[in-house]
Amino acid sequence: MDFSLNENQRMIVEMVRDFGEKHIRPKMMEWDESQEFPREVFTKLGELGLMGVLVPQEYGGSGFGYFEYVTAITELSKIDPSIGLSMAAHNSLCTGHTLMFANEEQKKKYIPKLASGEWIGAWGLTEPNTGSDAMRMKCTAKQDGDYWVLNGTKCWITHGISAELAVVIVRTGELLDSHGMTTFLVERGTPGFKAGKKENKLGMRASETAEMIFEDCRVHKDQILGKVGDGFIQAMKILDGGRISIAALSLGIGKGAYEAALKYSKEREQFGQPISNFQGISFKLADMKTRYEAAELLTMRAADLKNRGEKVTTESAMAKLYASEMCVWASNEAVQIHGGYGYTKDFPVEKYYRDSKLCTIGEGTSEIQKVVIAKNILS
Ligand SMILES: Cc1cc2nc3c(=O)[nH]c(=O)nc-3n(C[C@H](O)[C@H](O)[C@H](O)COP(=O)(O)OP(=O)(O)OC[C@H]3O[C@@H](n4cnc5c(N)ncnc54)[C@H](O)[C@@H]3O)c2cc1C
Known part of the structure; x- marks a missing residue:
């Protein structure tokens, strides 16, 4: 490579x-x-x-x-x-x-x-009671002639209010049947489809996160994406690629936090010298660069496999797991290197610190990435 x-x-x-x-x-x-x-x-x-x-x-x-x-x-x-x-x-x-x-x-x-x-666009898989365990989703679609009638609530949806188009995965079959879910394309303005509560978040605050509510929402069968019953399998394939993008997002945060900390450590003086002279600080910077580059390698490896059209379930989960944990850790270290100033909004590191946490949660938590990786290496 x-x-x-x-x-x-x-x-x-x-x-x-x-x-x-x-x-x-x-x-x-x-x-x-x-x-x-x-x-x-x-x-x-x-x-x-x-x-x-x-x-x-x-x-x-x-x-x-x-x-x-x-x-x-x-x-x-x-x-x-x-x-x-x-x-x-x-x-x-x-x-x-x-x-x-x-x-x-x-x-x-x-x-x-x-x-x-x-x-x-928006993409709705998660529901109030089913996050990691998406297979138990409660949101349903029932067939009525040429239409399907959607009922239920999706939550934590990025662009849940502003999206003109929502791709929504809902139950059309039995609970716990991996072929019991179907994907629908639902346009904003479709009667019975409305936005719900907007979340007030710790970080990622300029990215809209909100509920999408379906109340007897009639959607024509032409709006089905793929085949009836394929929704969950499709969603898992989409997350394989999506996790590479969360790894990339984590790289941006890790790199930003590292560069800000490096610059500050050379400018800030204590005990008559730049704080970068202290081994306690320079080792933090060395660890940040090393872990950032390791995360980048995992991410680019997953990207390379995806470009070749190969299955990337394990590789994208490893990249997402490592890169997201790296960015949370690196932004914490960056705040520490900035001391009290890092705790204010005058420097960029407090925002990286707040924004980073999403990366270990969205598109599958770190624990779920380990479940995915372990399942694949043990199968
Ligand atoms: C800002 C933001 C944007 C989002 N955007 C979208 C979106 O656009 N579309 C969408 O569909 N969803 C979206 N999500 C939802 C996100 O994917 C879920 O929050 C995530 O999958 C976790 O689900 P949960 O929050 O219900 O946590 P839960 O599943 O309730 O997990 C709670 C805790 O239990 C742990 N846990 C659960 N199961 C296991 C297990 N088997 N083994 C070990 N530990 C376990 C988890 O790791 C976690 O620590 C978004 C979330 C956020 C915060």
């Missing part, structure tokens, strides 16, 4: 940095404070091709592979992880699921709108 950045990746790094400095950094603490979801940023990201990174050009996307995708999320998340999270959820989950399982007519109808950023 060649680890140097290809030409596309170099172009993405430059483009995202430039975009971030102009359109994200000046406002990000305001969005964080007021928990505002800056929808207009995603329209602009669409103009740059970042809302359809993996979408083939024939459907209006950038037609890139996973290396470029990881680079885009990492660079964006280094500036503001909540923008990185929303961009990742839109690309990997809603758009990725539609791209992988839609028929030609559905692709033509939805993918160009999603890839251009004209529409933003």
Whole structure:
């Protein structure tokens, strides 16, 4: 594997940095404070091709592979992880699921709108009582002629209020039957589909997280994604790719925290010298760089396998597990290196510290990644 950045990746790094400095950094603490979801940023990201990174050009996307995708999320998340999270959820989950399982007519109808950023997407698997144990979901769809009637609540949904299109996995068969769930494409404005409570979060505050409520919501059978009964199996395949994007998000946070801590440690003086001279600080920096690079290797390995079309269940779970734990640990160390100043909003590390925790929870907790890895190595 060649680890140097290809030409596309170099172009993405430059483009995202430039975009971030102009359109994200000046406002990000305001969005964080007021928990505002800056929808207009995603329209602009669409103009740059970042809302359809993996979408083939024939459907209006950038037609890139996973290396470029990881680079885009990492660079964006280094500036503001909540923008990185929303961009990742839109690309990997809603758009990725539609791209992988839609028929030609559905692709033509939805993918160009999603890839251009004209529409933003949501993906609903989690429910109030079923997170890790998604197979026990309670949200149902019952057939009524050419329509299916959806009832239930999905929670913790990224873009649950603002998304124009939701990909929703609901029960259509027996409880605990892995073929008892089906995926539906539900457009905003469909009667019986509404947004619920918006979560007030610790971090990732500019990324909207909310409930989606279905009350006798009638959806035509043409809106089924793939086959009836395939929803859960599809969702697991989508999470294989999605976990690479959470690993990339974690890399952005880890890198941002490391660079901020390195800079501060050279500037801050105590006992008549820069604090980087103290072994207690320099060893922290050495550990941060080492663990960051180990996480990057795992992530790029998973990305490489995904580009080759191979199964990545174990590799993406390992990348997500290691990178997410690394970024929580690294942002904690970065706050420590900043001392009291790290505990304020005057420096970027307190935001990395708050934002990082999502990475060990979303798209499967660290414990669930270990369940996945153990199951695969023991089978
Ligand atoms: C900001 C944010 C955005 C999100 N976006 C989306 C989205 O867009 N779409 C979507 O569908 N979901 C989304 N989620 C939901 C997310 O995927 C779930 O929160 C996650 O899967 C965990 O589920 P839970 O919160 O119900 O925790 P639970 O499943 O209740 O877990 C609680 C604890 O028990 C542990 N645990 C559970 N089972 C086991 C086990 N078998 N072995 C060991 N430990 C176990 C967990 O690791 C965890 O520590 C989002 C969550 C957040 C916080």
